[in-house]
Amino acid sequence: MKKLLLGVVLLIALVFAMPLVLSDFGINLATEIYIMAIFAMSLGLIMGYAGMVSLGHAGFFGIGAYTVAVIGQHVANTYLLLLLSVVISGLIALVTGAVFIRTSKFYFLMITLAFGQLLYVLFWQLKPWTGGADGMSVSAILNFGFGEIVSPNGFYYVMGIAFIIFYILLRLFVESPAGKITKGIMENEARMSALGYNVRVYKLLAYTLSGALAGLAGALYAYFNVFVSPDLSGWMFSGQVMVMVIIGGVGTLLGPALGASVFIYLQNFMSTYTERWPMVMGALLVALVLAGKGGLIHWLQHGKSLFVARKRTGEAVSQQPVKKGEAVH
Amino acid sequence: MSLLRVENISKSFKTLQVLRDVSLEVNPGERHVIIGPNGAGKTTLFHCITNILPIDSGAVYLDGKEISKLPAHHLAHLGMSRTFQKNNLFGDLTVEENIHLALAAKKPYRYDIFSPLISRTDIRKETNDILEQWEISNRRHVKVKHLSYGEQRLLEVLLAMASNPKILLLDEPTSGMSPAETAQTSEMIQKLPRSVALVVVEHDMDVVFAIADRITVLHHGEVILSGSPDEVRNNEVVKEIYFGGGAKKHA
Numbered sequence: 001m002k003k004l005l006l007g008v009v010l011l012i013a014l015v016f017a018m019p020l021v022l023s024d025f026g027i028n029l030a031t032e033i034y035i036m037a038i039f040a041m042s043l044g045l046i047m048g049y050a051g052m053v054s055l056g057h058a059g060f061f062g063i064g065a066y067t068v069a070v071i072g073q074h075v076a077n078t079y080l081l082l083l084l085s086v087v088i089s090g091l092i093a094l095v096t097g098a099v100f101i102r103t104s105k106f107y108f109l110m111i112t113l114a115f116g117q118l119l120y121v122l123f124w125q126l127k128p129w130t131g132g133a134d135g136m137s138v139s140a141i142l143n144f145g146f147g148e149i150v151s152p153n154g155f156y157y158v159m160g161i162a163f164i165i166f167y168i169l170l171r172l173f174v175e176s177p178a179g180k181i182t183k184g185i186m187e188n189e190a191r192m193s194a195l196g197y198n199v200r201v202y203k204l205l206a207y208t209l210s211g212a213l214a215g216l217a218g219a220l221y222a223y224f225n226v227f228v229s230p231d232l233s234g235w236m237f238s239g240q241v242m243v244m245v246i247i248g249g250v251g252t253l254l255g256p257a258l259g260a261s262v263f264i265y266l267q268n269f270m271s272t273y274t275e276r277w278p279m280v281m282g283a284l285l286v287a288l289v290l291a292g293k294g295g296l297i298h299w300l301q302h303g304k305s306l307f308v309a310r311k312r313t314g315e316a317v318s319q320q321p322v323k324k325g326e327a328v329h
Numbered sequence: 330m331s332l333l334r335v336e337n338i339s340k341s342f343k344t345l346q347v348l349r350d351v352s353l354e355v356n357p358g359e360r361h362v363i364i365g366p367n368g369a370g371k372t373t374l375f376h377c378i379t380n381i382l383p384i385d386s387g388a389v390y391l392d393g394k395e396i397s398k399l400p401a402h403h404l405a406h407l408g409m410s411r412t413f414q415k416n417n418l419f420g421d422l423t424v425e426e427n428i429h430l431a432l433a434a435k436k437p438y439r440y441d442i443f444s445p446l447i448s449r450t451d452i453r454k455e456t457n458d459i460l461e462q463w464e465i466s467n468r469r470h471v472k473v474k475h476l477s478y479g480e481q482r483l484l485e486v487l488l489a490m491a492s493n494p495k496i497l498l499l500d501e502p503t504s505g506m507s508p509a510e511t512a513q514t515s516e517m518i519q520k521l522p523r524s525v526a527l528v529v530v531e532h533d534m535d536v537v538f539a540i541a542d543r544i545t546v547l548h549h550g551e552v553i554l555s556g557s558p559d560e561v562r563n564n565e566v567v568k569e570i571y572f573g574g575g576a577k578k579h580a
Contacts, residue, residue, distance in 0.1 A: 196405025
């Protein structure tokens with residue numbers, strides 16, 4: 001818990017310090033990064049804590065985005081729209097997940113891919129409501145009751161705070177009994193079943209939470225981007241968010257967020273030099289996967305543990321060995 | 330009344346019949362050992378009793394209630410627990426966290442998604458009790474994959490015991506162990522409280538005769554004898570199977 005508190009304080013400091021050094025373009029980029037970080041964390045949750053690799057996660061992102069775009073034409077309340085996005089994408093995750101979790105590994109990958117593409121085609125075909133391939137602009141305006149939020153800085157803080165809130169909620173989940181049990185199921189399903197756990201309930205729970213959160217990220221994105229298109233549900237985008245998770249580090253929460261930052265930054269940075277930026281991204285991904293399993297976050301942790309270990313051994317000469325509580329994590 | 334009753338169960342994998350009309354009874358607190366040469370169907374029998382594999386015919390009763398159609402995770406709640414032949418632990422978790430997972434299965438808060446598991450005082454206390462009872466408190470923060478093989482097998486039994494089962498199925502608890510570890514494990518099994526009945530698959534005859542109240546001999550998927558250790562020791566057919574080279578088919 002102390003660790004969580006420290007992490008949150010650091011994140012808050014980061015969110016509030018960044019505008020001091022960033023240009024307008026940088027603020028915009030950081031805002032997008034926060035949204036993508038929420039999305040990447042949602043996928044990271046099922047990939048790293050439940051062992052489910054989905055190639056259709058953008059489907060939920062699209063559902064959330066279109067909820068704000070379509071229903072937002074008639075409903076102005078931001079809270080209601082965000083709630084609707086979460087509930088609709090969560091419900092769809094619950095219903096489809098009940099079928100999907102019966103498959104595993106490659107079959108899960110394929111069936112989620114099909115799910116994402118189905119939504120992609122649906123948004124494309126429902127032209128009267130969604131504008132079809134042309135997409136549609138979002139008329140709903142972000143307003144939490146303190147006035148309309150339209151400035152880049154306003155968006156920046158909203159998304160930054162949303163990122164922190166959902167990081168905390170996810171952290172609580174992975175430390176909770178249900179979260180620990182889900183992780184146990186990922187490591188050893190037969191054993192957890194023999195211990196008396198209904199493994200499907202936990203898998204479905206994780207999938208539903210993940211889908212709901214991806215929907216929320218999509219809803220936030222719709223407000224931010226004021227334009228949605230079927231591509232938000234396409235397999236390319238599902239693949240990109242998976243790359244974010246892998247670059248950052250599977251099995252952690254901040255890893256995918258870090259991966260999202262690197263991905264979005266490089267995407268914007270490199271695309272000013274060359275149209276072929278995905279090649280550079282691909283090379284980076286290959287290098288990362290070959291050089292170190294576990295992604296960027298594990299390198300950071302490794303560096304930290306080296307530093308801490310050196311400090312510890314230095315202290316150990318004069319002090320008692322490691323105290324009881326310290327060896328836990 | 331018997332605690333566990335296995336009635337005429339059969340199991341085939343495609344054309345290979347692994348179990349043929351196997352029946353078995355285990356009384357409360359009994360130490361029931363199942364022996365038989367490799368391929369006799371012992372582990373399959375365990376998988377069928379614990380519903381990891383569906384049976385083709387027959388039935389399994391626990392406390393008079395038919396359990397052969399229930400999903401595997403229900404059995405733990407009815408008081409049946411098991412270990413696996415291969416180590417089947419959570420390698421990246423510590424000893425303590427493994428025990429947490431075993432204990433939480435019966436807690437009402439097992440579906441809680443907000444408050445940290447380690448903030449629960451009851452689970453911390455029960456974990457401490459188990460660690461002290463088995464004298465492994467000093468290993469609590471060690472990741473399971475760093476434990477010795479013998480320690481891992483011990484933890485395996487301990488996790489299965491965490492739910493306070495009425496009946497515990499141990500699948501080859503001493504397989505792959507050194508003679509010293511085997512002796513230790515045998516001693517540990519003998520120390521388990523009589524409130525739990527044991528069904529044990531075992532190859533090591535010293536262990537078998539040290540713990541068994543009753544022995545069932547399985548051969549080619551059939552029960553050829555079920556009786557006291559003395560009956561089994563002096564049975565001609567059993568001697569034939571174990572020592573006679575197996576050229577002659579059993580009667």
